[in-house]
Amino acid sequence: MKLPAQQVAVLEAASADDPRRIEDLAADTEYPPETVAGAAFELEDAGLVAVTEETTDEVELTDEGREYAAEGLPEVRLYEAALEQGADEDAVQMGRVIGASGLEGPQVDIALSNYARKGYGSIDSGELTADPDADPDSDPEAAALTSLADGESVADSDVLGQLERRDLAVVRERTARSVQLTEAGVTELMAGVEASEQVGELTPEMLASGEWRDADFAEYNVEADAAEYQGGKVHVLRQAAERVKEVLVGMGFQEMEGPHVDADFYINDCLFMPQDHPARNHWDRFALSNPEKIGDLPADLVERVERAHREGVGDDGDGYHSPWDEDFARALALRGHTTSLTARYLSGMADEEVEAPARYFSVEKAYRNDTLDATHLLEFFQIEGWVLADDLSVRDLMGTFREFYGEFGIHDLQFKPTYNPYTEPSFELFGRHPETGELIEIGNSGIFRPEMLEPLDVEGDVMAWGLALERLLMLMTGFEDIRDVHGTLCDLDFLRDAEVVY
Ligand code: PHE
Structure with missing residues (x-):
């Protein structure tokens, strides 16, 4: 044969x-x-x-698993320190036990979150007790770690599952x-x-x-296993940004450009944000220390903005009667919203004449010193936009949103009245998360007040908005944690597979 x-x-x-x-x-x-x-x-x-x-x-043990196999599980080390401090007799201040344990950084949290679960004792109002009957020598997780470190196998699948959940071991088939x-x-x-x-x-x-x-x-074997190659690709958030730009250009908008670091004047003062506004004093903003101030501001614009803040505009306007200081307006910071670009363009400071009718947008980063969580990052992409025309109403604003979000298959929009110093009326925009069904805030919008527009010398009505690109992507793809798409905790499988379909 x-x-x-x-x-x-x-x-x-x-x-x-x-x-x-x-x-x-x-x-x-x-x-x-x-x-x-x-x-x-x-x-x-x-x-x-x-x-x-x-x-x-x-x-296989992870690096962390190997470390604990050598040095002991954090909760066991905490228990040993607790015994040493006499916590089996009387409750001891948590800080003292932690200090004695030598645990540092994230290991402290790990120790505390496993301590009570595994019966080593209790933690209550900052004090810690140790159960004298607990026995670290028969801790199944510690024993499993030691076996694995010695190259032996572990039969108990519950314990293995626990090690996996704690990222101490990975099980591969x-x-x-x-x-x-x-x-x-x-x-x-x-x-x-x-x-x-x-x-x-x-x-x-x-x-x-x-x-x-x-x-x-020889015949081709088309069923042979082949190695899988993971090439580079455009990040899904970038894909979404490109798609947003296409849609807005298709709707007749032009793109704005401008600095990420800007004077408070353009970030806040031009938006009729009073200088003693709480958000501006201990503002969750990133200030620049070098240089600290912008060189020059256009004198006539400064004068008109200052007057609006002090006296208001029009016959019955009243302003804030609050202090206004040009030096304060010259302070530089990473922009907390891209509405600074809108201020630059509307005031004619972007070297472009704007006259009604005009439509502008940007899809750019804004920076806020927020607390990181599933829906907040320290920097995010804002979809900024505005329309200048002779007669605009809330219906135009809502219609524009319906058209824009409709391009992304998002039809369930809800509007909630809100307050911004620079718009009246103002609306927050909500969309429904496709997985959890929760309403999530996706943007903020409104019609600019005369107190903002008159000093900038704008004739006509302006409706404007700032929408979060990450939230739009969340509604489109169904991820639940913004950290899945950005930074060190990102979900690589999601990023590899997710596509914004054009
Ligand atoms: N600047 C607002 C924000 O960051 C968004 C906004 C822009 C609201 C323009 C109204 C008008 O939330």
């Missing part, structure tokens, strides 16, 4: 008595494992061998394939098998000589 060379090699290396692993056959035949596997499946189809599969769990000769295989081998001269590759020489006419070409 004639067979391709690699099949002959596998057949000859296989045994009828014991299944042999693909890796061992690969070592014997000097073919790569995937070639051996391919040959084995061909031989199995021909009934000459049997291929068996066995999946086993392979457990491995599939091992083995090959064994069948009776038919043994018979063929005894009758004699020969390598056929199969041609794997067509060469120019074969074409020129006409040799190809009589050649026996």
Whole structure:
């Protein structure tokens, strides 16, 4: 019988008595494992061998797991320190026990969150007790860590699961394939098998000589396992930003550009934000220390903005009667919203004449010193936009949002009246999360007040908004934590798979 060379090699290396692993056959035949596997499946189809599969769990400690295997679990170290401090008799101040334990940083939290769960004692109003009957030597997680560190296996799947949840161990499934000769295989081998001269590759020489006419070409195995390649791709948030730009350009908007660091004048004062506004004093903002101030501000614009703050505009306007200081307005900071760009463009400070009708947008970063959580980052992308026209109403604003979000398949929008110093009326915008069904805030908007527009010398009505790009993406793709798409905790599988469809 004639067979391709690699099949002959596998057949000859296989045994009828014991299944042999693909890796061992690969070592014997000097073919790569995937070639051996391919040959084995061909031989199995021909009934000459049997291929068996066995999946086993392979457990490996993470760096953290290895550290605790050597130094002890944080909760055990906390318990030992607690005993040392006499917490088995009387409750002891938590800080004292932590100090004595030598635990630092995140390990303190880890120790505290596992301490009571595992029965080492209780934690209550800053004090800690130790249960004298607890026994760290029979802590199943500690024992499992030691076994794994010594290369032994752990049978208790609950304990393994716990180690996995704590990121101390990873369990991987491995599939091992083995090959064994069948009776038919043994018979063929005894009758004699020969390598056929199969041609794997067509060469120019074969074409020129006409040799190809009589050649026996090997078949392609289109079912062979192939290595998976993960190439680079455009980040899904960037994809979303590009899509947003396309949509807005399609709606007749032009793009604005401007500095990430800007004077408070453009970030706040031009928006009729009073200088003694609480948000501006201990503002959750990132101030610049070098340079601390912008060089120059346009004197006539400064004068008009100052007057609006002090006296108001129009016949019945009253202003804030609050202090206004140009020096304060010159302070530099990372912009807390991209509405600073809107202020620059509307005031004519962006070297572009704006006259009604005009539509502008930007999809750019804004920076806030917020507390990090599932919906807040320290920097995020704002979709800023405004329309200047002769007669605008809330209906125009809402209609624009319906059109814009509709492009992304988002139709369930809700509006809630809110307050901004620079808009009247003002609306927060909400959308429904596709997975949790919760209403989440996706933006803020309104119609600019005369106190803002008059000093900037704008004639006509302006409706404007700042929308969060990350929240839009959240509604589109259903992720629940913004940290899945940004930074060190990001969800790589999500980022690899997620696509914004154009
Ligand atoms: N600047 C507002 C924010 O950051 C958004 C906004 C822009 C609201 C323009 C109204 C008008 O939340």
